[in-house]
Amino acid sequence: MAYFTAMEALALRLLPVFTMALGMEPGYLAGDFRDPSCTLRLIRYQPQPEPEAGRFGFAPHIDTNFITFLAQSALPGLEVRTREGEWLRPPAIPGTFVVNTAEMLGRYSNDRFAPTPHRVVNQTNAMRYAIPFFFGPDNDAVIRPVPSCVTPETPSRYEPLRYEDHRRKLNVTNFSHRQPAAAG
Secondary structure, eight states: OHHHHHHHHHHHHHHHHHHHHTTSOTTTTGGGGSSOEEEEOOEEEOOOSSOOTTOOSEEEEOOSSSEEEEEOOSSOOEEEEOTTSOEEOOOOOTTOEEEEEOHHHHHHTTTTTOOOOEEEOOOSSSOEEEOEEEEEOOTTOEEOOOGGGOOSSSOOOOOOEEHHHHHHHHHHHHTGGGSOOOOO
8 A cells, every 4th residue: 555655656756747748737737636546456467478469468458547557577578659650668677667658648639748658568488466546536536638738839739638437438339248248
């Protein structure tokens, strides 16, 4: 629990940094993060010393929260995609974090900070473990681009979105196999 609490505190300390980078006052987004949605997960990736094309420890995706902290391990495997479409492998430096921008930061910033597509390919002979910390807004926060990111030249790309509604929609679409079958 101490690790979870420390990660939440770190995310809250960085929130004003992201807000100021968007040209807003440091506390502008604080009201959307009074009771942030946070998840800490332990993930194990099987070894893939000779991966087949199109097979991943975790397929390419973006995170749906605000930012994600990925504590690095000694084993490489994480790959991030640049805007140009190139896959890069951040160095696996123990004791450091990779910070991925996620979907809600993309929405707040009108894609100035686009979500980071990433995947995992564990090309080692050892198990790889990851402990990502997902930091998102309050469930009742209404996400919309901040005023500094919307101009006549760059109109809003997004309609307002209640975070909890978005999460529910994702649960239905991502886990449709768990929905009860229609009677018939």
